[in-house]
Amino acid sequence: MPYSVFIDGAAGTTGLEIADRLGSRVEFDLARLPENKRKDAEARREAINDSDFVILCLPDDAAKEAVSLIENDHTRVIDASSAHRTAADWVYGFAEFRDGQRARIANARFVSNPGCYPTGFLGLVAPLIAGGLLPADWPYAVNAVSGYSGGGKALIERFEQESDIGFRSYGLNLQHKHMPEMKRHAGLTHDVIFAPSVVRAYRGMIVDVPLNLAAMGCDAKASDLLNMLQHHYDGSAIVRAREGKGVSELLLNENGAATDRLDLFVFANDSGDQVRLIAKLDNLGKGAAGSTVQDLNIMAGLDETLGLRL
Numbered sequence: 001m002p003y004s005v006f007i008d009g010a011a012g013t014t015g016l017e018i019a020d021r022l023g024s025r026v027e028f029d030l031a032r033l034p035e036n037k038r039k040d041a042e043a044r045r046e047a048i049n050d051s052d053f054v055i056l057c058l059p060d061d062a063a064k065e066a067v068s069l070i071e072n073d074h075t076r077v078i079d080a081s082s083a084h085r086t087a088a089d090w091v092y093g094f095a096e097f098r099d100g101q102r103a104r105i106a107n108a109r110f111v112s113n114p115g116c117y118p119t120g121f122l123g124l125v126a127p128l129i130a131g132g133l134l135p136a137d138w139p140y141a142v143n144a145v146s147g148y149s150g151g152g153k154a155l156i157e158r159f160e161q162e163s164d165i166g167f168r169s170y171g172l173n174l175q176h177k178h179m180p181e182m183k184r185h186a187g188l189t190h191d192v193i194f195a196p197s198v199v200r201a202y203r204g205m206i207v208d209v210p211l212n213l214a215a216m217g218c219d220a221k222a223s224d225l226l227n228m229l230q231h232h233y234d235g236s237a238i239v240r241a242r243e244g245k246g247v248s249e250l251l252l253n254e255n256g257a258a259t260d261r262l263d264l265f266v267f268a269n270d271s272g273d274q275v276r277l278i279a280k281l282d283n284l285g286k287g288a289a290g291s292t293v294q295d296l297n298i299m300a301g302l303d304e305t306l307g308l309r310l
């Protein structure tokens, strides 16, 4: 028997990407609401309670409302929004970022998927902090660039209507919604300084964490960071860490292909003291739909890579 799956928010940017990845899967039966019922609370309540899995691809308030509509003890939830990412009673849906997380996801009823930017930041620094190579009490700076689909339908419309925007720096009040998530799941003492931006590419993301290891008082060099990341992600078909040497540029293409991979790079100067840890991913891939499908596979006891674009 296939598992029944309802995507609440299926007409949105992330919802459509998830439906695309699940469309041909025989293990899952996708329930759909007609266009005139997709925001109807009673229709959603019924679909949610009739499903084995509900995937929330909604704004935060609507995601909280969807959870409040659950009236049974078995429907399992994967929330792609930021509503529950720091909630103590939800499991953080990033299988690779620390030991034991995949098993926690497999057994969870409520899974909150990571944000797209935190996926890059945590993928880079969480194993290094947990492994003692980087300090937890450091005010990390995170520079990031996203494709404009990262802002959902509203930002897509803006970039496609106002055709002269090439680059948009934002989060200028230093209170971006992803900051608590990065701090909590990296186990940091301080808030990160987060500088996000958007470029004229539909999808794609680069997250860049510059570090002066010597000035931070770290004994580790770039090669130590790379070794630890490669060891941590050894065997993963989704996350790979590699040396930056020989890579002279990282590009986001305007019409770049979808991918569910997370590529991590360690760039360094000759002494190995100055480092840029850089993550390259697809905000709609490992940053949203890819990790949702991966978590769904894990929760359903299936190979985690099924349906992914790797």
Ligand SMILES: NC(=O)C1=CN([C@@H]2O[C@H](COP(=O)(O)OP(=O)(O)OC[C@H]3O[C@@H](n4cnc5c(N)ncnc54)[C@H](OP(=O)(O)O)[C@@H]3O)[C@@H](O)[C@H]2O)C=CC1
Pocket (backbone or CB within 6 Å): 008, 009, 010, 011, 012, 013, 014, 015, 038, 039, 040, 056, 057, 058, 059, 060, 062, 080, 081, 082, 114, 115, 116, 149, 150, 151, 152, 153, 154, 283, 284, 287, 288
């Ligand atoms: N875009 C991205 O790269 C990423 C997005 N996310 C998260 O995923 C969630 C969805 O984002 P995204 O797909 O980009 O956003 P979109 O704006 O593209 O889609 C949201 C969808 O939710 C629908 N919706 C809004 N309120 C309700 C409601 N009360 N009941 C039912 N449906 C409703 C919207 O309807 P309508 O079509 O009428 O507007 C829309 O179709 C957000 O929480 C976002 O933070 C997570 C990681 C990355």
Ligand SMILES: CC(=O)N[C@@H](CCC(=O)OP(=O)(O)O)C(=O)O
Pocket (backbone or CB within 6 Å): 080, 081, 082, 114, 115, 116, 117, 146, 147, 148, 149, 150, 151, 152, 155, 178, 196, 197, 198
């Ligand atoms: C480019 C852009 O606007 N990105 C969004 C973040 C992506 C998103 O909305 O989703 P998650 O929070 O679930 O990652 C933002 O900065 O608010």
